[in-house]
Each structure stands twice: as C-alpha cells, then as structure tokens.
Amino acid sequence: MKKSLALAGVTALVGSTLVATAASSSAAPPAPTPPTEAQAISRADALIEARPAAIGAVGDESYTAYRATIDSDGDAHVRYAREYEGLRVYGGDFVVHTNADGSLAGTSLGLTKPLTLSTKAKVAEATALKTAKARFEGKLTGTDQPELFVDASTGLGRLAWETVLHGWAPDGQTPSHLHVITDATSGKLIGQYDEIENVAGTGASIYSGTVGVDTTLSGSTYSLIDPERGNGSTCDMNNGTSTCTTFTDADNVWGTGTTASRQSAAIDAHFGAATTFDYFKNVHGRNGIFDDGRGVPSRVHYGNAYVNAFWDGAQMTYGDGAGNAKPLVALDVAGHEMSHGVTEHTAGLVYSGESGGLNESTSDIFGTAVEFYANTTSDPGDYDIGEKIDIRGTGAPLRYMYNPTLDGASHGCWSTSTNSVDVHYSSGPGNHFFFNLAEGTGATAYGTSPVCGTAPGVVGIGLEKAEKIWFHALDAYFTSTTKYVNTAAPANTSRAYTLQAADDLFGLCSTEYKAVQAAWTAVNVAGSDLECPVANDFRVAVAPTTVTLDPGTSATLDVTTTSVDGEAQTIVLTTGTLPAGVTAAFADASVTAGESTTLTLTAAASAGSGESTVTVIGTSPATIRQVNVALTINGLPGCSGSNSTDVTISDNATVESSIVISGCDATPSATAKVEVHIVHTYIGDLIVSLVAPDGSAYVLQSRTGGSADNIDTTYTANLSSETANGTWKLRVQDAASADVGYINSWSLNL
Structure with a gap:
C-alpha cells in the first residue's frame, strides 16, 4: 500500500519515539483480537495521516508499507519506505509501532529532522557515471543508469547519484555489483559498497560429518532438491563461473566425507541451507530466509581454486579454496551469509559504518546460533566465527565473539572511531555484546570475555533468550541506519531497540532487560534509557548537558541528585578523564541524595580546541550512576x-x-x-x-x-x-x- 500526504506547516519532528497514553478505565476491557497484516497497515496509515510529525513528514512525500510484523499479543510493527518529491530516500525508512488496540506505541526513525532540499542536480548524470567508473577495480562489464535519489543515511537529506557497476573483482572470479554514491551538488564521493557479501579464506576440510538431508526422487534418480524447504537446491559449478548442474545420485547415499567426492561439499552446503531455514522457522517463526517459504539455491565448486564464499541476494556460492582442495562450506559460514538475506528483508541495515557493523554482527550472531541449533558432534556450537575454514592458515578463527580484539583488527569496545573502520571490524561491539548477554563476562566455557573500562561484569541469560531479543529488535525496531551510538537520533540505536525488544518479550526492568543494559555498558555503548532501580537508589542530573567554552573561560553547571528508593545515601561526585587543559571542580564533592551542588568546568588559555565528553559520576554505597556532558572547546578567534x-x-x-x-x-x-x-x-x-x-x-x-x-x-x-x-x-x-x-x-x- 502506498500512502501520499500533501502536508503544510509540518516543521518540527517531535522525536524518534512517540508514546501514546491510553485513557484510564474502571474495568479492564477484553483482550483485543490481533490484527491481520492488512489491518495493521491500515491502522498505521491512519496514524501517519493523523500524526505526521511522528515520522518527520513534509509536503509532497509518499510512503509505501512493505512489511508488517504481528506479535503474539497483538502489537504490530509496520515498515515503510519513503519518497521525497518522487525520489527514493535512502535511510528514510521508518517503522510504525501500534498497540493491540490500534493506538500508537511509537516509531523507529532514522531521520533527525524533516527533509528540506532541492531535487535539482547541479552535477550531470554523465559526470556521476564517470566518477563511478573510476572507482571500479577489476573487469567492468556493464553499468546501470545513474539514479538521482535522496541520501539520508546520516539522518539528514542530501541530493545524490547512485550508480551501480557490474563486473568481476580483480581475482576474475568474484562477481561485483558495486554501488557508488556521489553528491549531486558538489560531485564529491559519498561512499560505495558491493552488494556481493562474502567471506574469503582458506578452507581446511569437509565439515558437517554424516548428516541427514532431504532430496527429491524422480524415476530412479535422486536430486539435491529439498521439497521440505521450498525446493532449495544444490548444484555443481564444475569449477567454472556460469553453468551449474543439480547434483543427482542413484542410491541417495551422498559423498564420502572427503574432497575425493564432489558430492561431499555439496552435502555440507545442502545441510547448511536446510539447517538455516529450519533455524529461522522453528526458533523465530520466519518462513525461510525470504519469509515466503522459498528455499535457497546453493552453488558449490565455484571457480578455479576460488578461496571465497558469497551471498548475492538470492543464492549461496562456495569456492573450493586453495588447490581446489579446501571447500568453504562450513556451517557457520553458511548461516552467516544467508543471514545477510534475513537482514536485507527486515531492517535492511546499510552496509557501511556502524550500521554495516551491525549488519555483519547480525550475520555472526545467527551463524553462531545456526551452529548451536544443528548440534552436530563434528562441529559443535561455539562463539568462534569461521573456525573450520582456517582463513589465516594458522588454525585460528576468523573472529572471536567473546573478545573480538583477538583477531588483531576488530573493535571489542565501541569508540568514536568504530564508525570509520571496515564493517567486519565494526561488528566487534555487537558480537561482544551478544556474547556477554548470552554467556556473561569473565571466564566462560567458550573463552574469557573482558569488560571495557570500569564497567561491571555481566551475568548471561543464555543463548535462547539472547537470540530472541536480537531477532525481535532486528525484525521490529531496527531501521536501515541504526547505529551503536547516535548523538543526532539517540533512539535509533541498537541499545535502545534491543531494550525495547527485551521489554516486549520479558518485561520492563526484568532480569533480561537489565542484562541487555549491562551487556551494552560492558562494551562501552551507553544510552539514555531507564535505569532500573536498586535498593537505596539515586539519580544524578546535570544542566546544561552541552557546554561550549572559549580558551581561558569557565562554565558552571547545576548538579542535582534525587533519592529514588529507600534511604538517602551519601554520594561522592567525580568526573571521568578530562581533555588536556580542562579542569573540573565541584562546589561540594560529597552530597546526600536529594541535595544539589555545582560543577565548574574551566578551559585554560592553552587548552586545545575540540569536542569531547565529560562524564559526571556519582558513587554511593549502593550503586554508581553517571551522566555525560558534551564539551566543545573553541579555537581562539581566527583561522x-x-x-x-x-x-x-x-x-x-x-x-x-x-x-x-x-x-x-x-x-x-x-x-x-x-x-x-x-x-x-x-x-x-x-x-x-x-x-x-x-x-x-x-x-x-x-x-x-x-x-x-x-x-x-x-x-x-x-x-x-x-x-x-x-x-x-x-x-x-x-x-x-x-x-x-x-x-x-x-x-x-x-
């Protein structure tokens, strides 16, 4: 359904999340009947019409509902794509959440303010195409016509060209569908990504052991076509890159468990596709990768000595590795790659920056979950990624969820630089969070998980609950531009959305909800979410929370404390690490909960300019609470x-x-x-x-x-x-x- 609004005077976005309050009643009404998909969309359409500011609407926009998810309690989540003056808005997607009675529960929104831009390009289409071609590495075989669109991936809209180039990567065997984004006003490169998502490495063996597979019998010949899972098929590329022949067999006994038989790798791939299908269906109620019952085609023996495996949006492809002797058909690799398809058909997380890291992390999480679900003796579940394919030739895994930094490149703790690294490395905080949520921090059966900084340890809630929380957040709340930390749109974060998912599934301030909070804190991902009370609890607040200083000046902030529960405690106030040349002084560094004081921040005349965060920390015998202040030190007037x-x-x-x-x-x-x-x-x-x-x-x-x-x-x-x-x-x-x-x-x- 497509919904167009011609709106005048919509000038303010009221927030990334709206909360509707139901009127009180003297008697509890009967539980509403869960809506159908069509009803859920109709309700969401009506709410958009009535409350356009909830989705940052402006005149001459249109919205297309493309997916509706209905929870067991009748709550619904409807996903929309956005067009602005007839142009696609990349990052303009949003989700309307409704309660079982049809009232508005909130929205998931990536935009930080409504769109206001000209849709007339200053850079010609031909110029955009030339710029894009210069970015392609390998053999170019064709290009799509550049598309003018609105790039809102940063939360703000800008006019851009997207050019898709087709060809082969420099290895001559990996297909490439490279998307190049250029600014339609300045001509500058905005970014690029390849829709072929892959894992490259050196395989070590055939991995799945002896397993059962479903096949199709025609006459006296069996084919590797799975009739139980949407006719997912497995075929032989015969070490080429074009023609694929479905595997057949006379007795339905396949392979030998070694690379001596071409069928062996095919069984690993067939089993991987079936297990991933079953995992999403039986654990999350999703009808296969595409949620429409279709199976996934798998292509094995691709290319010559091809050390790679990839998902192209429709099918899996596996190379045979070095010397055509080490197929990349490990179970967690299969689950990882096919989970990209699930992400594509749910939140659609963009494949760059922190959103790309969350995309990769989602595939690592579900690849791991598929491995645990299969529960085979030859490849038991663990939190190592790609441990069977020996990507480095040293026997080491590709990634480690319990301590991502062990691979030498991934981020185990979020930092301001996480948005700038390769998405396989920015997946680290998400992977680390998930391990902490499932298994806890410290020494575990799978490895030792450290905490970041002085964060307290985490007690895990188990894989079964953790995977449910992540999937529900992905399916119902994440948008295409969700990040770990988003100062412009604090609600559009993985922490906020996984907490909402935990609330939906287990209740506000439940053990599981608190574990999500603790697991994010343990990887240095903070948030402004509800701090669940503890005995003799307190709150600390600072005003203002944004301060700008010139060198040689000071600012005084009000620090207030509030007793929340039980007896008022003595609170010792301190600050975290300060930037060079900045000092902090409390008028009274020790207060009783309920009392106030002031904090003076001073920038010396020699203080360097820049942006930083000052953390105000309150410590009592019962707990620690903190709040952040965004500090900007201006340069001295001049250039x-x-x-x-x-x-x-x-x-x-x-x-x-x-x-x-x-x-x-x-x-x-x-x-x-x-x-x-x-x-x-x-x-x-x-x-x-x-x-x-x-x-x-x-x-x-x-x-x-x-x-x-x-x-x-x-x-x-x-x-x-x-x-x-x-x-x-x-x-x-x-x-x-x-x-x-x-x-x-x-x-x-x-």
Missing part, C-alpha cells in the same frame, strides 16, 4: 587551532582528534598547514588524514616511512574548497599489528 590531548593508537585501530575553528572569516588556503606529532614505533603502519567539517578527507601520509619512529611533520593541504569554521579532525589508522603509539599533538593553520 588556526591546536589539540594536545593524547589519543592512544592501538593495533589495527582508527582514532580521531578534533580541532574546532571558530571566528575565521577567511577562505581556507590552497597551502594550509597541518602540523602533526605522533609517537609510534613503526610509522609505515599509519594512514594519516585530515577530515574537514563536511566529512571530506585529505590523506596526509599513507603507510610510508617504514620502520622509522614517530611523525613530526608539517603537511601542506589544498583546502580552498572547504568552509573554515567547524570541527576538523585528524584521523589516524593503524593498518598493521605489533606496533602502537599515540597522537601527541597537532595543529591546523588554514
């Missing part, structure tokens, strides 16, 4: 600034340090100067870039200098196309293992 706050550079990590330029009336120079001081024992590991306020990145140094120590260099950058005022960032990526260091200081002179 230069510096930051001397140390930023640790870990192995395979990306970190940033910021400088805020304010009061600069000049246009940045073509010979702007960036002075950088980095302490590091192997500077050939580092990629150093300057990021402008609009997100444009200027590479200053890229893995040069070999084994030399430290960077103490002044770079020249042509910034003449940029606007001076705003937040500039020095981004440093460590692209190898073994050597670490820190950003010591840097300065910018525009």
Whole structure:
C-alpha cells in the first residue's frame, strides 16, 4: 500500500519515539483480537495521516508499507519506505509501532529532522557515471543508469547519484555489483559498497560429518532438491563461473566425507541451507530466509581454486579454496551469509559504518546460533566465527565473539572511531555484546570475555533468550541506519531497540532487560534509557548537558541528585578523564541524595580546541550512576587551532582528534598547514588524514616511512574548497599489528 500526504506547516519532528497514553478505565476491557497484516497497515496509515510529525513528514512525500510484523499479543510493527518529491530516500525508512488496540506505541526513525532540499542536480548524470567508473577495480562489464535519489543515511537529506557497476573483482572470479554514491551538488564521493557479501579464506576440510538431508526422487534418480524447504537446491559449478548442474545420485547415499567426492561439499552446503531455514522457522517463526517459504539455491565448486564464499541476494556460492582442495562450506559460514538475506528483508541495515557493523554482527550472531541449533558432534556450537575454514592458515578463527580484539583488527569496545573502520571490524561491539548477554563476562566455557573500562561484569541469560531479543529488535525496531551510538537520533540505536525488544518479550526492568543494559555498558555503548532501580537508589542530573567554552573561560553547571528508593545515601561526585587543559571542580564533592551542588568546568588559555565528553559520576554505597556532558572547546578567534590531548593508537585501530575553528572569516588556503606529532614505533603502519567539517578527507601520509619512529611533520593541504569554521579532525589508522603509539599533538593553520 502506498500512502501520499500533501502536508503544510509540518516543521518540527517531535522525536524518534512517540508514546501514546491510553485513557484510564474502571474495568479492564477484553483482550483485543490481533490484527491481520492488512489491518495493521491500515491502522498505521491512519496514524501517519493523523500524526505526521511522528515520522518527520513534509509536503509532497509518499510512503509505501512493505512489511508488517504481528506479535503474539497483538502489537504490530509496520515498515515503510519513503519518497521525497518522487525520489527514493535512502535511510528514510521508518517503522510504525501500534498497540493491540490500534493506538500508537511509537516509531523507529532514522531521520533527525524533516527533509528540506532541492531535487535539482547541479552535477550531470554523465559526470556521476564517470566518477563511478573510476572507482571500479577489476573487469567492468556493464553499468546501470545513474539514479538521482535522496541520501539520508546520516539522518539528514542530501541530493545524490547512485550508480551501480557490474563486473568481476580483480581475482576474475568474484562477481561485483558495486554501488557508488556521489553528491549531486558538489560531485564529491559519498561512499560505495558491493552488494556481493562474502567471506574469503582458506578452507581446511569437509565439515558437517554424516548428516541427514532431504532430496527429491524422480524415476530412479535422486536430486539435491529439498521439497521440505521450498525446493532449495544444490548444484555443481564444475569449477567454472556460469553453468551449474543439480547434483543427482542413484542410491541417495551422498559423498564420502572427503574432497575425493564432489558430492561431499555439496552435502555440507545442502545441510547448511536446510539447517538455516529450519533455524529461522522453528526458533523465530520466519518462513525461510525470504519469509515466503522459498528455499535457497546453493552453488558449490565455484571457480578455479576460488578461496571465497558469497551471498548475492538470492543464492549461496562456495569456492573450493586453495588447490581446489579446501571447500568453504562450513556451517557457520553458511548461516552467516544467508543471514545477510534475513537482514536485507527486515531492517535492511546499510552496509557501511556502524550500521554495516551491525549488519555483519547480525550475520555472526545467527551463524553462531545456526551452529548451536544443528548440534552436530563434528562441529559443535561455539562463539568462534569461521573456525573450520582456517582463513589465516594458522588454525585460528576468523573472529572471536567473546573478545573480538583477538583477531588483531576488530573493535571489542565501541569508540568514536568504530564508525570509520571496515564493517567486519565494526561488528566487534555487537558480537561482544551478544556474547556477554548470552554467556556473561569473565571466564566462560567458550573463552574469557573482558569488560571495557570500569564497567561491571555481566551475568548471561543464555543463548535462547539472547537470540530472541536480537531477532525481535532486528525484525521490529531496527531501521536501515541504526547505529551503536547516535548523538543526532539517540533512539535509533541498537541499545535502545534491543531494550525495547527485551521489554516486549520479558518485561520492563526484568532480569533480561537489565542484562541487555549491562551487556551494552560492558562494551562501552551507553544510552539514555531507564535505569532500573536498586535498593537505596539515586539519580544524578546535570544542566546544561552541552557546554561550549572559549580558551581561558569557565562554565558552571547545576548538579542535582534525587533519592529514588529507600534511604538517602551519601554520594561522592567525580568526573571521568578530562581533555588536556580542562579542569573540573565541584562546589561540594560529597552530597546526600536529594541535595544539589555545582560543577565548574574551566578551559585554560592553552587548552586545545575540540569536542569531547565529560562524564559526571556519582558513587554511593549502593550503586554508581553517571551522566555525560558534551564539551566543545573553541579555537581562539581566527583561522588556526591546536589539540594536545593524547589519543592512544592501538593495533589495527582508527582514532580521531578534533580541532574546532571558530571566528575565521577567511577562505581556507590552497597551502594550509597541518602540523602533526605522533609517537609510534613503526610509522609505515599509519594512514594519516585530515577530515574537514563536511566529512571530506585529505590523506596526509599513507603507510610510508617504514620502520622509522614517530611523525613530526608539517603537511601542506589544498583546502580552498572547504568552509573554515567547524570541527576538523585528524584521523589516524593503524593498518598493521605489533606496533602502537599515540597522537601527541597537532595543529591546523588554514
């Protein structure tokens, strides 16, 4: 159903989540009858018409309902796609949540404010196509016509071109459908991704052991076509890339368990497709990957010595690995890749940044869950990803959910740089959260899970409950642009949505709800959600929560405490780590719950400019509560600034340090100067870039200098196309293992 609204005067978005309050009644009404899918959509349509601000509506927009999910209690969740002046809005999707009685329960929304932009492109279609072609690596065989659309993946709308290029990756065997996004106003590259989602590695053996499979008998010949699961089939690519022949057999006894028989890998793949289908159907009530009963085709023996496996949106494809002797048909690999299809047909998480990390994390979570569900003796469930395919040739897994940093690249704790790394590495906080939720922190049967910083330990609630919470959040609440942390739209986060899912399934402030809170906190993903009370509990609040200081100035904040339960406790107030040149002083650092005090933040005249978070911590004998203050230190009036706050550079990590330029009336120079001081024992590991306020990145140094120590260099950058005022960032990526260091200081002179 498509719903168009011609609205006037809708100028404010009331929030990412709306709560409707039912009127009181003297007698409890009978339980409402759960709506049909059509009824759920009709109710949601009516609510959009009545309350357009709930979805950030503006004039000349239209909305298409493409999926409705009905909970057992009658609550419904209807997903919509958005068009703006006839253009598709990427990241404009939303979910309308209704209670069983049809009232509005809330919305999931990625936009941070309503769209207001011109739909007339300043960059020609031909220019966008030329830019896109320059990004393709490998053999290009064709292109789609560039599409003009609205890119709202950041929460704000901008006019853009999307060009899809088709061909082969540089290996000559992996198909490529590369999407290149360019700004239709400036022509700048916004981003790119390949819709072929794959795992590359070196297989070690045939993995599934002796298993039962469902086949089809025609005459006296059996075929690897599964009649119980939507006729999912398995075929032989015969080490080519085009023709695939369905496997057949005379006695329905398949393979030998070794690569000597071509059927052996086929049985692993067939079993993987069937098990993944059964898992989603029997555990989550989803009728297969596509939720329409269709089975998944599986292609094995693809390419020549092809060390890869991939999902292309419709089918699975597996290579035979090095020497055509190591097929990549492990069960968790199959479950991982096919789960991309589930994500595509539910939340549609975009494949970049933190949303891409959540996409990859979802596949790791369900690939692991499929492995546990199968419960085979040859490949028992664990929280290692790809442990059978030996991707590094060392016997080590591809990823470790209990401690993602063990792979040398993944983030185990969220940081401001998580949005900037490869999606396979930004999956780490999600994977770590899920392990903590299911199994707890500390020593477990599957590995030792550390907590981040000073977070308290977590007691797990078990895989069965954890997987239910994640699936419900994905199915009912996540949008395409959901992130771990989203300062612009705090409700559009994985923490907020998994808490809502836990509330739906187990109740507000239930053991499971509290475990979700604790598991996110343990991976450094904070939120503004309800803090469930404990005995003798209290709350701490600070006003204002956003502070901007010029160097040499101070600001005084009101700190209030409230006794929530039981006896009022003595609260000791402290702050977390402060940026260089900033001091904090409480008028009274020890108060009794219910009392107030003040906090003075002072920026020295020499304080470096930049953005940071100051955490105000209240500690009582009963508990610890905290609140964050967003602190911005302006640069001195003019066109230069510096930051001397140390930023640790870990192995395979990306970190940033910021400088805020304010009061600069000049246009940045073509010979702007960036002075950088980095302490590091192997500077050939580092990629150093300057990021402008609009997100444009200027590479200053890229893995040069070999084994030399430290960077103490002044770079020249042509910034003449940029606007001076705003937040500039020095981004440093460590692209190898073994050597670490820190950003010591840097300065910018525009």
